[in-house]
């Protein structure tokens with residue numbers, strides 16, 4: 427089965443064709459980073475307008491990449507796909523609508539079924555595109571700009587959400603700390619780069635472990651960085667030099683990764699999961715990747731991390747999740763977007 431995936435939940439416009447849920451035939455991502463950079467964050471109106479401008483060309487490029495012969499036939503017939511999968515939440519309402527309407531229009535025109543996919547679920551499925559033998563059960567950790575969710579994946583479409591963030595998401599905390607340091611947007615990659623030149627042990631930032639719960643909380647850590655900078659005479663438009671900023675980045679990054687890795691390993695051991703699957707933009711972080719690999723070796727856990735291109739938003743992961751949803755007979759019926767769509771069982775009321 428070949429599925430055209432469409433992802434437009436936030437500030438990336440993406441389309442991909444995936445065969446049998448595992449083989450990427452094409453994947454195209456248009457990032458709006460440049461448009462939002464002057465505002466140091468995502469502006470929803472700009473995001474949805476850019477989605478609208480880009481979705482047509484991006485889908486066309488993904489189909490042309492997967493099916494060059496079809497592309498040469500003036501595209502009068504439907505492309506050789508079996509279904510269309512699209513992100514229906516969580517995300518920005520205007521951005522989500524663009525993907526949903528595109529999927530509905532193409533599904534109608536080409537007479538193909540459509541299936542709605544949860545974006546967070548997609549981030550975990552990104553790992554199935556790399557390791558073809560990977561299948562549940564596993565413990566999933568989604569670390570993105572909007573979410574930090576620890577999810578026990580008991581089977582395809584059978585989820586138990588153990589914990590989530592109570593305030594800032596992991597990626598959001600990277601973005602906010604980068605702003606405090608004047609590093610621009612998005613903050614994660616900038617902090618990751620600068621941290622390589624700093625000492626992770628130089629500043630003892632707190633590790634918010636919330637020992638009695640599987641939830642996360644990163645806003646206190648961000649405030650600790652703010653107080654540290656203010657005490658050192660920075661803030662209000664004054665930024666530290668690169669050497670000091672590098673130490674702040676390395677110390678902050680080490681605090682975030684310590685918490686994420688420790689808690690995930692603790693949950694894996696408690697629930698006897700021998701595989702851990704990580705996804706979302708923050709899974710591109712070099713320290714998080716190396717600490718997870720070390721912890722995997724120490725505790726006998728198989729750690730799955732997406733390739734760097736599959737960490738951040740893309741449509742291949744949506745096509746893969748859509749494939750498995752369709753195979754399970756889930757997700758039929760009209761597409762309903764939900765900006766705060768929770769991860770829930772495919773058989774449940776929110777499936778599809």
Ligand code: KG4
Nearest residue numbers: 570571572597614618707708710711738739
């Ligand atoms: O998954 P994603 O592309 O979009 C959402 O679904 O939110 O994640 C974007 C987030 C941003 O907060 C960005 O700063 C963060 O992922 N990010 C990183 C890195 N690359 C992207 N955070 C830490 N280190 C990185 N290398």
Ligand code: ZN
Nearest residue numbers: 570706707739
């Ligand atoms: Zn995402």
